[in-house]
């Protein structure tokens with residue numbers, strides 16, 4: 270009798286604690302909380318085993334430190350000066366200094382950094398711009414916003430970057446610029462790209478939106494071409510909500526960029542100063558003082574975070590490269606630091622018993638490892654077709670150039686198509702964690718590989 274009561278009480282306790290966990294689960298959506306008791310650590314979570322990691326352990330993004338960051342923002346708030354003024358100027362100086370750039374101009378976001386830079390390099394209607402198809406849509410939107418024509422150069426799937434060996438074949442008399450993207454925060458092959466640009470007298474605008482502090486031969490990307498563009502959007506390595514920057518060593522160019530982003534008003538003009546009249550046609554895409562205050566706070570941490578991301582990426586990459594079918598990114602030989610906005614690898618399903626990439630991602634997520642399949646193809650998007658049908662494009666370009674089917678034929682990128690089907694990404698905040706975090710990722714991948722045949726039967730993808 271006594272025994273029975275005890276066991277009933279035990280059963281009650283067990284059930285109520287499970288109910289408690291159920292509540293936690295609903296709030297945090299952390300599947301690995303299920304991994305209590307005696308579940309096997311070597312069995313994949315999707316097959317009833319213990320998850321490799323608890324999703325609540327990952328470093329959350331964005332990071333801010335109340336004591337320092339909130340003080341800076343409050344100072345701006347209490348000053349009543351919220352529109353572009355001295356804090357923005359301070360952020361611009363600090364940003365240029367962090368990159369070893371002569372000067373920087375900050376604007377409302379990375380997309381507008383690209384639009385302003387292209388505009389003030391006089392890249393407009395009728396011009397062609399060479400660009401990789403493996404990028405965020407903003408790169409292509411910026412080209413189209415200026416009335417120019419994106420011409421896609423296929424990627425090198427090992428590095429995920431524009432393939433410099435394929436650039437020259439795409440140059441025509443209309444080509445004005447190369448727009449390499451340091452995609453995922455890994456540097457593009459700038460030595461090679463600059464040599465081609467020099468030979469053909471082309472401008473180079475670097476889209477370094479994902480690559481702050483990435484380096485080639487100890488020189489920061491974004492400072493190598495005629496202009497470099499950065500983004501401070503919330504997911505990026507310097508998150509301030511929205512924000513962007515242009516860097517260049519050409520003072521006259523940056524003065525013009527300043528005017529363009531501020532209604533054409535002369536360089537140095539700001540709210541409260543007598544209006545001397547506009548020098549040129551412009552737009553208005555200024556950063557605010559509180560955004561700059563957050564930026565300054567974020568910048569203080571960027572170098573240390575970048576070192577951590579590089580260390581963890583090298584450690585994780587070496588570990589998972591041993592798993593057949595996992596092909597981590599390659600860096601060009603002269604890369605001295607990457608930014609690792611994302612950690613990419615290619616997934617070969619044939620080495621995983623035909624387990625689809627979607628199935629692989631499903632398994633990793635069940636193991637408590639957030640992951641994604643990355644970009645889809647950009648060179649066949651309907652918005653390009655729609656732009657070609659616009660009044661402006663029809664006035665500027667000969668009819669043959671705007672035939673969308675022909676355009677798609679000219680812009681085939683088979684390597685990119687395959688890359689978009691094989692890529693797997695981890696976001697940069699995962700790389701800010703500990704070696705144990707990296708081990709958990711590796712373990713999730715190893716478990717998935719070892720049990721691919723059985724997983725294939727339970728996954729949805």
Ligand SMILES: *Cc1c(COP(=O)(O)O)cnc(C)c1O
Pocket residue numbers: 378379380381404405407408450452476478479499500501502511512513
């Ligand atoms: C984020 C990003 C942009 C655009 O920056 P926003 O600040 O989001 O406007 C442009 N290019 C690339 C490669 C990006 O990742």
